[in-house]
Every structure is written in C-alpha cells, then in structure tokens.
Amino acid sequence: GQQVMQIPQYQHVQEGEDFTTYCNSSTTLSNIQWYKQRPGGHPVFLIQLVKSGEVKKQKRLTFQFGEAKKNSSLHITATQTTDVGTYFCAGSHNTDKLIFGTGTRLQVFP
Amino acid sequence: EAGVAQSPRYKIIEKRQSVAFWCNPISGHATLYWYQQILGQGPKLLIQFQNNGVVDDSQLPKDRFSAERLKGVDSTLKIQPAKLEDSAVYLCASSWFPGELFFGEGSRLTVL
Numbered sequence: 001g002q003q004v005m006q007i008p009q010y011q012h013v014q015e016g017e018d019f020t021t022y023c024n025s026s027t028t029l030s031n032i033q034w035y036k037q038r039p040g041g042h043p044v045f046l047i048q049l050v051k052s053g054e055v056k057k058q059k060r061l062t063f064q065f066g067e068a069k070k071n072s073s074l075h076i077t078a079t080q081t082t083d084v085g086t087y088f089c090a091g092s093h094n095t096d097k098l099i100f101g102t103g104t105r106l107q108v109f110p
Numbered sequence: 111e112a113g114v115a116q117s118p119r120y121k122i123i124e125k126r127q128s129v130a131f132w133c134n135p136i137s138g139h140a141t142l143y144w145y146q147q148i149l150g151q152g153p154k155l156l157i158q159f160q161n162n163g164v165v166d167d168s169q170l171p172k173d174r175f176s177a178e179r180l181k182g183v184d185s186t187l188k189i190q191p192a193k194l195e196d197s198a199v200y201l202c203a204s205s206w207f208p209g210e211l212f213f214g215e216g217s218r219l220t221v222l
Contacts, residue, residue, distance in 0.1 A: 004152075033210065033211075035211075041215075042201060042213040042214065042215055042216050043153065043201070043211070043213050044213070045210035045211060045212070048209075048210060088152050088153070090211075097155065097158060097165070097166050098143075098155065098211065099155070100145075100152035100153045100154070100155075101152055102151065102152050103151070103152045
C-alpha cells in the first residue's frame with residue numbers, strides 16, 4: 001500500500017541549531033503538504049508543494065519537493081523553542097486522499 | 111471564521127461498549143475527514159466524505175466503525191463494540207476540495 005516515511009523519528013537540538021526532516025514516499029506524489037502538531041494539539045497546515053523541484057520559504061522554514069516527486073524535506077534555520085512539536089508530511093497520490101507520514105518529533109533545548 | 115468543532119473532547123469507556131463522536135466542519139467545506147491518531151503515530155485516514163457521499167473508507171474497520179454525514183454538513187463517527195486498540199485521538203478535518211486540511215481539537219478515547 002501507499003506509505004510515507006519520515007526520518008528522523010526524533011530530533012533534539014540546542015536552540016539556534018538547524019533542523020531538517022525528510023519525507024519519502026513509496027510512490028510518486030501529486031502534491032505534498034506539511035503540518036505541525038504541538039504537544040497536545042492538533043495538526044496545523046504549514047504549506048503545500050505541487051511542482052517537481054519546488055522550493056518554498058516561510059521565514060526560517062524552507063520546504064523542498066524532490067525532482068521525482070517522491071520525497072520532500074523541511075529545514076528550519078536557527079531553531080527556537082517555539083518550533084517544538086511534531087512535523088508531519090502528508091502526500092496525495094493522484095487523488096485527494098491525504099496519507100500522513102510517520103512524523104518527526106522536534107525538541108529544542110534553550 | 112469558526113473552526114472545526116468536535117465533541118466530546120474526552121471519553122473513557124470499557125471494552126465492548128459503544129461510543130459516538132460528533133464533528134461540525136467549517137461552513138462551506140465540502141470535504142470532511144475522520145482520522146485516527148494513536149499516540150506517537152501520524153494520523154491515519156478512516157473515512158473521507160465529499161458532501162454527503164463517501165469518497166474513501168478503505169481503512170475503516172467496518173465491522174465495528176461506522177460514520178455518516180447527513181445533509182452534507184456535520185458528521186458522526188461511531189465505534190461499536192470498542193476494543194482496547196481503539197484508544198486514540200479521533201481527529202475530524204474539513205477542507206475545500208482540494209486543499210489544506212483544517213483540523214478540530216480532536217476527541218481522545220480511552221478504552222479500558
């Protein structure tokens with residue numbers, strides 16, 4: 001079946017360090033979305049990528065969609081304590097059915 | 111703009127009992143989703159509605175789970191009978207079709 005995996009599962013960083021999470025799909029994606037879930041909260045939409053090789057930036061966050069549209073990454077520059085949470089990618093395979101990845105839990109130490 | 115409303119926020123039941131969750135999506139959103147999120151895992155799609163029709167329910171355990179969306183607005187998800195492994199947060203989300211998902215706060219179910 002369709003699978004979306006993320007690595008690493010956990011990441012602990014010192015405040016100010018960079019952070020990257022990688023998302024890999026077993027099949028080609030039509031688009032990919034990224035969500036952030038704070039501890040005890042619900043997923044909140046961050047961005048959607050549609051085009052092959054697309055790169056989008058939101059302040060300290062950089063999102064990339066792979067050329068083959070099977071992988072994606074989220075990079076955070078100079079992490080802050082407010083970045084704490086679990087980051088999920090979610091991919092669609094030619095339908096609007098969104099499959100969530102396994103998530104990367106980020107912990108930031110001040 | 112009001113967000114996605116869910117109730118109850120918390121529910122504790124014993125195995126083999128039944129439970130129902132309610133969701134009211136954002137006004138005008140045609141697509142409604144129910145996700146199951148087990149602790150430490152990503153949300154797993156249970157069922158997706160487009161208006162009041164089912165788009166996908168391939169991962170819904172139909173022997174015990176049922177969902178409906180009458181009149182294409184609010185929705186209920188029912189579990190009967192519940193098993194221990196059903197302990198999870200049940201997230202409802204809605205969206206324009208297609209697009210970003212707006213999630214509710216979730217309903218946390220504990221099955222003892």
